[in-house]
Amino acid sequence: MRRYDYMMIVLTDINSLSLLGIHGILCLKETDLKRNLLASGMYDRTVRPRLNATETVHVQIGLVNIHIIGLNEKESSFSQAITMHVSWKDEFLTWNSSPYEDLESLVVDPSSIWTPDINIFGRIESNKELDLSRARVQSTGVVSTTFSGVLTTHCSMDSAYFPFDYQLCDFKIGSQVYTKSEVAIEIISVEMAEDYDRNPNWLMEYSQINNTCQEVYFCLQRRSLYLTILYMVPALMHSVLILVSYVIPSEAGEKISFGMSLFLSFMVFLLQLNGDLPEVSAYVPALEVVIMLHMLSGVVSVFISSVTAYLIQNPSQSQVTVTEVNDLSLDAERKDEKSKKKQIKCICAGLRSVKYLNRIGFVVSLILILMANLVMITARLVSTGCAKPL
Structure with a gap:
């Protein structure tokens, strides 16, 4: 009886806080929503998020180049600071926002939901898979997350016209586990950041996308004055x-x-x-x-x-x-x-x-x-x- 009386007192206090308009202390609606969506018996993070298993999961990627760190001629490597925006639709993560105080989105840890295994082929680091940040899930099932950091990839150097040379560097984005019929990765854009910091030795001539091979190309011009x-x-x-x-x-x-x-x-x-x-x-x-x-x-x-x-x-x-x-x-x-x-x-x-x-x-x-x-x-x-x- 004492335990029951204690629980009734706690619930009465929470209802009182809700009547006073204080909702930020305990967001039970978001907690309940996460519990309902990601329940162990309801959601499996190892299964592709499709109600129909024959359908393809379309993953869209947008690249934003923040800064060109440089090219290492001796190691034939190209380093750049980038932000990669990744989005896809998870049909198992949809809800009606009305019972949850019109909550349209929530933030979850990527380890608790299904995420595509996005690999950078040509990446020099031993870990070629991207470490995605926390993901935002919309009520429609659209999941968006980002990768921000330094990306170092292999670049075949052609210094025949050194010091007036141009270098074409590329890397390929793909999946090692899923086939294209299961997970289709599409690179929708490659652009420079608005506050792009120019490199003193290299100038970005252009960037190009080839979705047929899922490759991204960067053309760099060497600044030859020095x-x-x-x-x-x-x-x-x-x-x-x-x-x-x-x-x-x-x-x-x-x-x-x-x-x-x-x-x-x-x-x-x-x-x-x-x-x-x-x-x-x-x-x-x-x-x-x-x-x-x-x-x-x-x-x-x-x-x-x-x-x-x-x-x-x-x-x-x-x-x-x-x-x-x-x-x-x-x-x-x-x-x-x-x-x-x-x-x-x-x-x-x-x-x-x-x-x-x-x-x-x-x-x-x-x-x-x-x-x-x-x-x-x-x-x-x-x-x-x-x-x-x-």
Whole structure:
């Protein structure tokens, strides 16, 4: 009797609070609704939410890109912060709102209802299934939930026109458990957030949906200003110094050391460039070709400098012997004069060959430098966008 009296007192207090208009203390209507809908004997979260088992559950997905974190060329990965809106209709979660104080919707934990197993194929993380947030259920049975977080997927990098390249990244959304006749996933939209934060290195060119294959494509354009200043401007300065090296007199011993210093500086650029590019053998980046051509012009400069130094410093051509005048023998004097003339001719011929070699080396280095610039200009003109997906 005491327990019965206690329960009557509690119910009387609750009714009094309801009469006073205080409904927020205990929302029994929402609790009763959840208890009635999700009762263990009434609802099974492992069964597809269809009264007719042959019907298909249609799942609609909308993607909102919040921020592009970046592309990792070494790991061939694309990271972005996204919000994914997921909705479907659960025919077992419908009710008449009148008995429940016109309650049109309620929030439930996704672990208590049926949820589609949405997988991101191409996701680098070990868990390819999305961790959905709390779901809102409408009285009509429409269930909506979201996934918000960082999505890192594999992206096949094509740096043939680096640093003026475009990258096409994609991932596929699907189900591993259900077939398309059981659960049909449709991607209805891919858009940018209103307060979209632009990435300093990449620009979103466009996004595209292919519902036939359930794939989403993102075309990204690299911002090339930083890399142009980092690589191209010093490379042009070095090319000017390579051409200036031919003006240095061949007799100067510093000409070879000057050329070697320029060559080693190009090696530093090449090592730094290889640290920023993926290690693939399918193509050679345009900027790497440019650096290699500049290095080759430096090699030509060092080679020409070495040959000219050999021609000038060779004793057989540069040593001139002075013979004493022998008044007693005219034949000996004539022989000495002939030998002196021959040696002077050899020196003049050597100097002329040095002059010609410098001219040839200058022309060859200039052609290599112009070819390097032509490669970069061609890469800039040819790279105009991503290859359209099939």
